[in-house]
Amino acid sequence: MDFLVNIDVDNLASAEAFYTRAFGLTPGRRFAADGVELLGGPAPIYLLVKPSGTSATPQVRDRRDYRQHWTPVHLDWVVDDLDAALDRAVAAGARVEQAPATHAWGRIALLADPFGHGFCLLQFLGRGYDEIADT
Incomplete structure (x- = not known):
């Protein structure tokens, strides 16, 4: 698929x-x-x-809004160098929502594109998510 x-x-x-x-x-x-x-x-x-202000279908009450927003579904961009990717995204017009933070699995920064869509930049470290997986 x-x-x-x-x-x-x-x-x-x-x-x-x-x-x-x-x-x-x-x-x-x-x-x-x-x-x-x-x-x-x-x-x-x-x-x-x-x-x-438009909706996807006549049955959908919510309207498109390009102000800053986060939805339960968003893109995570996996990068080799978070700092370089962050600089490139900001130079292109992204807004930083949360500065880079380090976790057991890697580093993450939260941003928004110029249209308000939230996205994350991820840099895996060590074994990535396997560092915190139960199985």
């Missing part, structure tokens, strides 16, 4: 600039003014233009 990642944005050019600069992704297919495919990660990422 494959999966792909969709990220709603209200400005395609700005989103493409951020994700290509912050994570080294490259544009793939373009879908007119409605979206772009980004390649270079373990799964394709699709940036989809969705205006603020």
Whole structure:
């Protein structure tokens, strides 16, 4: 089974600039003014233009809001060098929500992209999550 990642944005050019600069992704297919495919990660990422205030379907009461927010589902970017990745993401326009912290499994920093989507940068140390796994 494959999966792909969709990220709603209200400005395609700005989103493409951020994700290509912050994570080294490259544009793939373009879908007119409605979206772009980004390649270079373990799964394709699709940036989809969705205006603020719209909903996914008429049955969904919640509306898209590009203010700062965290959802239960977000992206964790696994990196070899957290400090370098953090510098690159901030230079591309990310906001630091929580400075890097070290845990038994590795290091983590919490950020938000320019569209308010929360994401984490992870650098595994030692055996990574196996350092804390029960089995």
